[in-house]
Amino acid sequence: MDEGRRRCREDTRQRILTAARRLFAEHGYDHVTVRLIAAEAEANIALINRYFGSKRELFAEVLAVQGRFPGVLDVPDEELPRRLAEYVAERLSTDRSSPVMEALVRSSSSPEIHGILRQRVSSAIMEPLVERLSGGDARLRAAIATALITGSGTLRLLYGPDAVEQPDREAVVARLEKIFRVCLEP
């Protein structure tokens, strides 16, 4: 560790943020204590409230970073169902998952941060999706797609990274693509 930077405000802030991101993704809001974050960041507990105000605000900042999801939506209309299918399939049958998405799903039952979560889901998934969809019932179709995306997170949460024991990865993607197509078409 760069001891010369130990007493640098911004460096410490970043260490806390990094530790919080990892821990919130792994255990969810309720089950991560500020003491645990401080220990992992090798920082003093009091600094968390000094730099972020409260545990809640730290969580908000963790979720506020530009996650991977916007990248998923940056494809031509024709490829969108396929892209969403790949995203969900990856979460359902591998151990790779976006830390932000993981933290979101693992924290969904903490009422005190519902506002933060709702805002993140709206701005990262729901609204961009609604804007892209043409035809009627855009909000409904976007909501169903969102439900499928978050639902795959819950399934993974309960059944582990290999929620779907499926040797044929292409079959998973293909099935999901068909579903997203039906979901997103006007």
Place this chain on the structure above:
Amino acid sequence: MDEGRRRCREDTRQRILTAARRLFAEHGYDHVTVRLIAAEAEANIALINRYFGSKRELFAEVLAVQGRFPGVLDVPDEELPRRLAEYVAERLSTDRSSPVMEALVRSSSSPEIHGILRQRVSSAIMEPLVERLSGGDARLRAAIATALITGSGTLRLLYGPDAVEQPDREAVVARLEKIFRVCLEP
């Protein structure tokens, strides 16, 4: 209150169970305290551990009751997609929802009860669905359907009982039915 029955073990047990079911459905496992359950049940705290062993075991017993979900699956194959669609639509756009399903979604991020939740999801949704599905990839298709069902719960959790502001209820059901059809067909 029937004062004559106040000192009846079975009666008290039932009051605790009823209170727990309501509270777990409303706030989830983590955010319900045994003191709260005891207060709502008008029973002493110590009786919860005496009659159920622990908070965890009480939760298990709440979830073990025959919920409404099995009824959803008791329709002919041809009507199944429609039935599932109605179930999800009801959760997405009304304030009616099964207490068991509600408790399940609201408690999904408590690792200490993941085993209980997984078992409930498996026995109430996943396995009955797999058994009904013919053709290949039955497990995969059942898993996707389950993800959509639990995902609608998460959406409702975040956005409230009117997660989908859709005046035309039939449009919601119709769209969901199409999706479930694609999901469940071989």
Place this chain on the structure above:
DNA sequence: GAAGGTAGTAGACGCCTGTTTACTTCGTCA
């Protein structure tokens, strides 16, 4: 009427929580 068992109760136990206060350490500039 005494004995025994069951239902219910009050209170404490030990631990953990997020947050705050009073303090020390250290680099920098006059």
Place this chain on the structure above:
DNA sequence: TGACGAAGTAAACAGGCGTCTACTACCTTC
């Protein structure tokens, strides 16, 4: 060299948690 401000720290605060123990109230049976 000494003062100042920023970074970091230890310890306590006030409260909550699930659990457990020692106790009382009451009904039943001899």
